[in-house]
Amino acid sequence: MSFIRLRVFKITMTTPLKEWSEETILSMIKDRVQENLELDYKECTAIFPLTDKKKIELSKDVSAFANSAGGIIIYGVKEDGHIPTEIDTGLNPDALSKERLEQIINSNIHPRVNGLLIKQIELVTTNPGHVLYVVSIPQATTRAPHQAADKRYYKRFNFESVAMEDYEIRDILRRATTPDLHFNFLLSGKDTVPIQFFQDQPFSEEVDLSITVENTAEEAASYAVMDVFIDSALKLSNSAGLKMTDNVFLHSEDNQKIAVTHLSQNWGIPGKMPIFKGANFRITDTPIKLAIPKEHADSEIMYYTCVWQIRSPGIINNGSLVFVLKNNCLTLIKL
Numbered sequence: 001m002s003f004i005r006l007r008v009f010k011i012t013m014t015t016p017l018k019e020w021s022e023e024t025i026l027s028m029i030k031d032r033v034q035e036n037l038e039l040d041y042k043e044c045t046a047i048f049p050l051t052d053k054k055k056i057e058l059s060k061d062v063s064a065f066a067n068s069a070g071g072i073i074i075y076g077v078k079e080d081g082h083i084p085t086e087i088d089t090g091l092n093p094d095a096l097s098k099e100r101l102e103q104i105i106n107s108n109i110h111p112r113v114n115g116l117l118i119k120q121i122e123l124v125t126t127n128p129g130h131v132l133y134v135v136s137i138p139q140a141t142t143r144a145p146h147q148a149a150d151k152r153y154y155k156r157f158n159f160e161s162v163a164m165e166d167y168e169i170r171d172i173l174r175r176a177t178t179p180d181l182h183f184n185f186l187l188s189g190k191d192t193v194p195i196q197f198f199q200d201q202p203f204s205e206e207v208d209l210s211i212t213v214e215n216t217a218e219e220a221a222s223y224a225v226m227d228v229f230i231d232s233a234l235k236l237s238n239s240a241g242l243k244m245t246d247n248v249f250l251h252s253e254d255n256q257k258i259a260v261t262h263l264s265q266n267w268g269i270p271g272k273m274p275i276f277k278g279a280n281f282r283i284t285d286t287p288i289k290l291a292i293p294k295e296h297a298d299s300e301i302m303y304y305t306c307v308w309q310i311r312s313p314g315i316i317n318n319g320s321l322v323f324v325l326k327n328n329c330l331t332l333i334k335l
Contacts, residue, residue, distance in 0.1 A: 017072075017119050017136045025077065025121060025132070028084055035082040037156045038071030044091045044132065047075055047101065056149045059108035062137055063146040064154035064161035066113045067172055070139035071156070076121070076132025082159055090123045090130030101133060108149040113137060141180060141217050145172040178314030179221035181275065183228070184212045185306070185321060185332055188287075192331040197297040203235050204294065207330060208287035212280040213267070213310070221275040224267040224312040226283060231304035232259040234323070235291040239263055240284035250307060258305050263288070292325060301326045 035041055040061065047058055065071045078085045098120045106112045115138040123130045140146055145153050145164070153169050154161045164172075187193045188208045196205045211228065215221055229250055230236065236244065245262040265283060267275070275281060296302045304323040309316065324331045 017117055020119050020134055022121055022124055025087060032083050035159050038069055040073045041077040041079040041084050042075050043078055043088050044076045048091055048096050055104060055108050059149040060154050060161045062105050063109050063148045064156050065137040066140040067145045068156040070137050073135045087126045090127045090132050093131050110147045111143045113146055141175045144175050145169055174314060177219055179215050179219050179312050180217035181221055181224055181310040181312055181317055182214050183308045184214055186210045187330060187332050192329055195292060195328050195330050197294050202294050203291035206237060206289040206291050209290050210287045211283050213275060213283055214280050215275045215277050218277055221312045222269050224310055226265045226267060227309045228263040229260040229307045232261055234304050236261055238289035240286045240288045242284060296325060
């Protein structure tokens, strides 16, 4: 039996930014979605009326997300103890438009953050005629780090934007010369698939799980160590050539043990192609086969943990997802 400590991530939002609405925000408040390193709530007074001091704070907050893991800032939500409580009065878009907000951000952060998006949310029910703004900030790579208006560099730490140490700035500078690898998962080519259970079988029909690796950095990856940890409640009848180890436990942030099956692979040339930016490589020639215990078929809802980690020279990336069984359908949700 072995023990591996990895962070088990909690879900914040899975809806694409373009689909966000007032209902999305109200749902986050109802579900008490807590602030974290990648999510921040701020009242509209943080950006209006605009003063030089507020412009500096805005640049600090946005650049800190870009210099860290990226994330989302919602302007127009009150919070208490990092828990959202209500939508505030909102902003008059004629007084501060989305375009003006974007201009202020771009002119106060150097270099400007590529890929930054702002979504204007109409407050149809809570305050008609007013809006709030959701700012989506990608993690900086090739143009990192980003400097705030006060000529300093910031990062996200304990729900705040704090000044970075010299070694942290140097580490971010290396992002442009290191790969940035991530896994993508699909069930039979989809995010959701129907599950068929058989009366005389202990497990459901098998479902295909495909895993691809993607590099979002300019630097190609010639070598990588890949690990995937799948909830032991799911039966894996085929590891598709990956090394498979049972009786492994993950430790969550609240020190709960989660039994998993460990799948691993060493990726390297000349046996494998270098992983170039924009290319998606399947890490196995055939899909992994998984099945669900029959006793879970009648459950209202079931969750199955999956955690991954990729190590390559200069980087260690990890993340998690959850398989959700509901109404005899299995859905894959990235956390």
